[in-house]
Amino acid sequence: MEEFVTLTYNGSEIKLPVVIGTEGEKAIDITNLRSETGFITLDPGYANTGSCTSAITFMDGEKGILRYRGIPVEQLAENATFKETAYLLIHGRLPNRDELTQFSIMLNDNSLVHTDMKAFYQNFPRASHPMGILSSMVNAMRSFYPILENESEKEEITLTMTRLLAKVRTMAAMSYKISRGHELVLPRPDLTYCENFLNMMFETPVKPYEINRAAVNALRVFWILHADHEQNCSTSAVRVVGSARVNLYAAISSGISALWGPLHGGANQAVIEMLTEIQEDGGNFNKYIEKAKDKKDPFRMMGFGHRVYKTYDPRAKIMKKMCDELLESMNIKDPLLDIAKELEEVATKDPYFVDHNLYPNIDFYSGIVLRAIGIPTNMFTVMFAIGRLPGWIAQWKESMDDPKWKICRPRQVYTGNTAFDFVPIHARR
Ligand code: ACO
Numbered sequence: 279m280e281e282f283v284t285l286t287y288n289g290s291e292i293k294l295p296v297v298i299g300t301e302g303e304k305a306i307d308i309t310n311l312r313s314e315t316g317f318i319t320l321d322p323g324y325a326n327t328g329s330c331t332s333a334i335t336f337m338d339g340e341k342g343i344l345r346y347r348g349i350p351v352e353q354l355a356e357n358a359t360f361k362e363t364a365y366l367l368i369h370g371r372l373p374n375r376d377e378l379t380q381f382s383i384m385l386n387d388n389s390l391v392h393t394d395m396k397a398f399y400q401n402f403p404r405a406s407h408p409m410g411i412l413s414s415m416v417n418a419m420r421s422f423y424p425i426l427e428n429e430s431e432k433e434e435i436t437l438t439m440t441r442l443l444a445k446v447r448t449m450a451a452m453s454y455k456i457s458r459g460h461e462l463v464l465p466r467p468d469l470t471y472c473e474n475f476l477n478m479m480f481e482t483p484v485k486p487y488e489i490n491r492a493a494v495n496a497l498r499v500f501w502i503l504h505a506d507h508e509q510n511c512s513t514s515a516v517r518v519v520g521s522a523r524v525n526l527y528a529a530i531s532s533g534i535s536a537l538w539g540p541l542h543g544g545a546n547q548a549v550i551e552m553l554t555e556i557q558e559d560g561g562n563f564n565k566y567i568e569k570a571k572d573k574k575d576p577f578r579m580m581g582f583g584h585r586v587y588k589t590y591d592p593r594a595k596i597m598k599k600m601c602d603e604l605l606e607s608m609n610i611k612d613p614l615l616d617i618a619k620e621l622e623e624v625a626t627k628d629p630y631f632v633d634h635n636l637y638p639n640i641d642f643y644s645g646i647v648l649r650a651i652g653i654p655t656n657m658f659t660v661m662f663a664i665g666r667l668p669g670w671i672a673q674w675k676e677s678m679d680d681p682k683w684k685i686c687r688p689r690q691v692y693t694g695n696t697a698f699d700f701v702p703i704h705a706r707r
Contacts, residue, residue, distance in 0.1 A: 280295060280296075281298070282294060283296060285315070287317075292311070292315055294308060294311065297328075299331070301336055301338070305328045318689045318691070320691055323585075324514075325585065329509055329517070330676075330683070333370070333676070334347065334506060334669070334672050334676060335347075335506045335669070336348070336508075337507065337586060337587075339584070339588050339589070341589070342589045343592065347370055349366070349372075351592060351596070352592065354366075355499045355503060355596050358372075358502060359470070359471070360472060360501040360502055360505070360665075361378070361382065361470075362378065363501075363505050364443060364505065365377070365378065367506050367668045367669055367671075368439060368675060384436075384444075385443060385444045385471065386444070386465070386467050388437075388440050388441045388444035388445060389447070389448055390448065390464065390465065391445050391448045391449055392422045392423075394422070395418065395422060395449075396456075399415070399452060399453060399456045407538070407656060408450070408453050408454075408656055408657050408660045409534060409535075409537070409544075409659050409663070410538070411453050412450065412453065412534055413532075413534040415449055416442070416446065416449075416534060417528055419441070419442075419527045420525050420527040423441060423527075435675070438526050439671050439675070442526070442530060442671065443668065443671070446663070446667055447471070447478070448464075448465055448478060450657070450661075450664055451463065451475060451478035452478075453660075454479055454654070454657060455478075461482075463477065463478045463479075464478070465478060470494070472494045472497045473489050473494055475497065476489070476493060476497065476651070477489070480652060490608070492603075492604055492607040492608055493608070493650075493652075496600055496604045496647050497651060499596065499597075499600050500597075500600075500644060500647060500648070500665060501661075502665075503596060503597060503640060503644075503665070504665030504666050505665055505666065506668065506673070507666075507669065509673075510542070511536050511537075511539070512533040512534070512536035512537040512542060512666065513533065513666075513669060513670060513673050514536075515532045515535070516529045516530060516533040516670045516673060517673055517674065517686065518532075519533075521683060521686040522685055526671070529670075529674055530667070533663075533670045534663050537659060537662060537663055543662040543663065544659050545581055546640075546641040546644050546645045546658040546661075546662060547645065547655055547658045547659055549642055549644075549645045550614065550646070550649065550655050551580075551655070552566070552579075552580045552581075554614065556617055556621070557613055557617055563620060563621040563624070564624065566579065567579070567624060570582070570625075570630075571628070571630040579625065579631075579636070581638055581641045581642030582625065582631070582636045583634070583635075583636045583637075583639065584637075584639045587635075587637065588635040589635070589637060591637060591640055593639075593640040594637070594640050594642055594643060597644050598638070600647060601615060601643045601646050601650075604647055604650050605646075605650055612646055612649065612650065615643075615646050644662075
C-alpha cells in the first residue's frame with residue numbers, strides 16, 4: 279500500500295509519496311513539491327537529502343553496518359580479492375570463474391600507460407601534490423584514449439571503466455617513481471592487482487622487490503574497505519558532474535579533486551600529520567583532545583567523526599585489527615600507533631566526544647597501515663582514490679542507466695540585494 283505524508287500550509291494541503299528502501303529507509307518524494315506549491319526545500323550540506331535511489335551500497339550509521347550489493351564488508355575483507363569486489367560493485371554480483379578470468383585479462387591488457395603521458399608527469403613542479411597530479415592526469419586520459427569509432431556504446435563504456443581501473447594503479451606508481459627521479463617499473467602479467475602495485479612502487483634495478491604477503495593482504499583489505507560508501511562528497515561529485523553527460527574520465531577526475539579535501543579522503547594524511555605533531559610535542563594527546571573540544575579553536579580531531587556513522591565506523595574496526603596484525607607480522611614498532619590507541623581510549627570516554635557521537639573513522643588507523651607498507655604520506659589519499667574508483671564507476675554507471683537521472687541542478691533561496699539601478703562610475707562612492 280502506498281504511503282503519503284501530508285504537508286499543510288496556509289490551509290491548503292499536499293500529499294507527498296513516501297519511498298521505502300529495501301532496508302526500510304524512508305524518504306519523502308518531493309519531486310512535485312515546487313510545481314504544486316511553489317516551495318523548495320533547504321538543506322545545507324544535504325544531510326537530509328536523498329539525491330537518488332541506489333542498489334549499490336547500504337550503510338546504517340546508527341548500527342555501524344556497511345554492505346556492498348548486500349554482502350557485509352567484513353565478509354569481503356575476509357574472503358574477497360579487490361578485483362572481485364570491484365566487479366561486484368560495478369556489475370551487481372560476484373563474478374563466476376570465467377567472468378573473473380575475462381576481467382583479469384582485460385585489466386592486464388589495459389594496464390600500460392601511454393608513454394607520452396610521462397612528459398606531462400615530468401613537467402609538474404616537484405612540490406605538486408599527487409592528488410592534483412592524479413586528478414589532472416585522469417582528465418587528460420580522455421585526450422589519450424578518445425572514443426573508438428567502431429565500438430558499441432556498451433563496449434566503449436566497459437573498455438573505459440576497465441582502462442581506468444587498470445591504469446590508475448600504474449599512474450599512481452608512476453608519479454611516485456618520477457617524484458623520486460627513478461626509472462618507471464612496468465606492470466607484470468604474473469602478479470595480482472595488489473602485488474603489481476607494490477612491485478611498481480618499490481622494485482628498483484638495484485633492489486628487487488620481494489613480495490611481502492602481509493603487505494599485499496593489508497593493501498587488499500585497505501582497498502576493499504574504501505571501495506564504496508554510497509553518496510559521500512566525492513561520489514556525489516562524480517554523479518553531479520556526470521549528470522551533465524560529460525565523459526567518465528572528467529567525472530572521475532572531479533571525484534578525485536573532492537576526495538583530496540582534509541574533511542574527506544585527505545583526512546588519512548591529516549591524521550598521520552596530527553599524530554606526528556603530537557609525538558613531537560612530547561606525546562601529550564590530552565592537549566589535542568582539549569583543543570578539539572574548544573569551540574574557539576578551529577582544530578578538529580582528525581580521523582574522528584562522520585556524517586553518517588554515529589557509532590564506531592565498521593571499517594575502522596577492521597582497519598585497527600589489521601594494523602595490529604600487520605605491524606606484528608612485519609616486526610614494526612610504530613610509536614604513532616601507541617599514541618593513536620591511547621588517544622582513542624581517552625577520547626571515546628570523554629563526554630564531548632560521547633555527546634557528539636565522535637568515534638574513530640576509517641582514516642584514524644589507515645595511515646599507520648600505509649606507513650607500514652612503505653607508502654609515503656603524501657600518497658595516502660591517492661591510495662584511497664585507487665580503492666574508491668570501483669565505487670565511483672559503479673555509481674556513475676547506475677546514474678547513467680537510470681532513466682530518471684537528470685542534470686543535477688539544485689535551487690537556492692536568494693538572500694542578496696533586491697533590484698536597484700546601475701550607478702555610473704562617476705556617481706559611485
Ligand atoms: N573534532 C572535534 N569536533 C568535531 C569533530 C572532530 N573531528 N567532528 C565533528 N565535531 C563536532 C563539531 O564541532 C560540531 O559540534 P557542535 O554541534 O557542538 O557545533 C558537531 O561535532 C557536528 O559537526 P559537523 O561538522 O556539523 O558534522 P559533519 O557531519 O558536517 O562533519 C566530518 C563530518 C566532516 C567528518 C567531521 O566529523 C570532521 O571534520 N572530522 C574530522 C575530519 C575527518 O576525519 N574526515 C574523514 C571523514 S571519513 C571519510 O571521508 C573517509
